[in-house]
Amino acid sequence: MTAGDRTKSLVLLGRFGAPHGVRGEIRLQSFTSDPLAIAAYDGLTDKSGTRHFRLRAVRPQGKDMLVAQVEGVDDRAGAEALNRVELYVARDKLPAPEEDEFYIADLIGLRAETADGVEIGTIIAVRNFGAGDILEIAPAAGGESLLYPFTGAVVPVVDIAQGRVVITPPAEVSAEPDLH
Template identity: 70%
Template structure:
């Protein structure tokens, strides 16, 4: 299952709901057929989708006819089966394809296994589970830090950024 969007707050009293789309063309989220919750048990058909502002859509969901129904969907993530998505172009990939890949340095040092790509608002972050356990490693998911994504080879190459030296307190004058 591939994450395509997330419901937001209800919009009005007739069952419409705000929708954040993660697809390249935001309006195309409605063209992938039924969408599902993460478990795959709940099914959602987007009957109508229209833009609202720069980064948001408003959607009508089949079977949701009032504000209370829309409130029940708030913050729910929407997924589509990988098979319903078009194949990526050359040098493209779905973020879900990174999960489980080996993460290593350019010198071949194993950093761990990719858990996924997270975004907390300031850009994509590659999350890696170290081979010996412990806290996960987080790296900016940029071409400078992750110069190689080799899906067929089952790995990503990570060039960890140099640590920024923390300066001590300024001496008193």
């Protein structure tokens, strides 16, 4: 298995943050639909698959953060060493998505096209800067990435089986003030 195949078979579930206290607890951002469910996953690894993690316990801290106890991490220095480490799980350890559902990781590499079948490019990332998910698309013709809001209006079709999404680009908004 190549590094690219291994990365494609992994799904990002969370990211460690700063230490919490002096006994090895660490902040954890969970990307699972139920944030506390991250502790139930067996087989958490880093992106390379060489480091394995077992979460002994997690508890909420504030709106978007958890505090975790990681097996083998018993002091602040051990927690500091994990800061910004991302937690992945093998794709085959996840339940199959429901009909009309998918994992965000399944979108990476899909062809983006118009409703008429004209290729726009390939999805290279799904971003979220706080106002919702955004598809980052590498244009088929080259050049800078294109960004589209991942909404039902802009992306009315997600067809994982056919390896494509349909994009209905929103009307452009002019930044020029209307002086009339």
